[in-house]
Amino acid sequence: DGGITQSPKYLFRKEGQNVTLSCEQNLNHDAMYWYRQDPGQGLRLIYYSQIVNDFQKGDIAEGYSVSREKKESFPLTVTSAQKNPTAFYLCASSILTGTGTYEQYFGPGTRLTVT
Amino acid sequence: QQPVQSPQAVILREGEDAVINCSSSKALYSVHWYRQKHGEAPVFLMILLKGGEQKGHDKISASFNEKKQQSSLYLTASQLSYSGTYFCGTERRVHNAGNMLTFGGGTRLMVKP
Numbered sequence: 001d002g003g004i005t006q007s008p009k010y011l012f013r014k015e016g017q018n019v020t021l022s023c024e025q026n027l028n029h030d031a032m033y034w035y036r037q038d039p040g041q042g043l044r045l046i047y048y049s050q051i052v053n054d055f056q057k058g059d060i061a062e063g064y065s066v067s068r069e070k071k072e073s074f075p076l077t078v079t080s081a082q083k084n085p086t087a088f089y090l091c092a093s094s095i096l097t098g099t100g101t102y103e104q105y106f107g108p109g110t111r112l113t114v115t
Numbered sequence: 116q117q118p119v120q121s122p123q124a125v126i127l128r129e130g131e132d133a134v135i136n137c138s139s140s141k142a143l144y145s146v147h148w149y150r151q152k153h154g155e156a157p158v159f160l161m162i163l164l165k166g167g168e169q170k171g172h173d174k175i176s177a178s179f180n181e182k183k184q185q186s187s188l189y190l191t192a193s194q195l196s197y198s199g200t201y202f203c204g205t206e207r208r209v210h211n212a213g214n215m216l217t218f219g220g221g222t223r224l225m226v227k228p
Contacts, residue, residue: 033215042117042202042218043157058215090156094214099164101145101206102214106156 003027004107006091011112013085021076021110023091031102032074033092036060037109043090049074078112085114116140118205120219127193127226135188135222137203146179146186147204147216150197157202160188193226200224 004025013019025032031050035043045058049068063082068074074093078085090109094102118139125133137146145164149157161172163179163186174191190197200223204216 031214035218040221042220043204045215045217048215056209059217097162099162101162101164103159103162104147104204104216105159106149109156 004091004093004105006089006107006110008110009108011110013112013114015114016080017114018080019078019085019112019114021078021089021091021112023074023076023107024072025074025091025093025107026072027093027095027105028071029093029095029105030071031094032068033094033104034058034064034066034074034076035090035092037088037090046076046089078114085112087112117217118203118219120201120203120222122222123220124223125225127224129195129226129228130192131226133190133193133224135190135201135203135224137186137188137205137219139184139205141184141205141207143179143181143184143186143205144208145206146177147206148177148186148188149202149204150199151202151221152199190224193224195226195228198224198226 007022033048034046044060047066049055065077091107092104094104121136148160151157165181177188179186200221202221204218208214
């Protein structure tokens, strides 16, 4: 089955530690994205990548880092510099449609709690 | 800039209709609609392209008014399964950096029996 996988589903860390969230897709999508969602809020873009070895900052990139060494993988590292890291993190990938726009699909998410 | 969704929340009885609006202060290329159940990932519903397009999926349809920079999602004869938070995402394109979506704050919809 094709899809986007994120692991783990729940992650707990102590303050001051870096943590890496995994995102893998086997949809052969070129573009991948990371979003952050806080309780009762919308989704905010952290980073996105259109092609391998290239990525762009989104609206809230401070305190986060990414890499895109393979088309299938787009891991996100939450660094100790991120002041409020506790949130629900969603990875997405997208494909260009015949109408010239991109359909974006989401993984199941990782809920990170930092204490 | 984040699109504005209205209403923020709505409660319906099964079988009633609802309209969710999404407005932007910037010119829109397309509007994407998603539904998210509590604790789950958003699920793609449909994309509206500029040009006054209308689309439908089952009893959920949407329109896009390019001049007003607004999209509306119509839920007809609501079912219990329609409950969740609905998000609109407006597409923006950055030269040589691809496209991205900016999401609204969401509209919480609860359908009661």
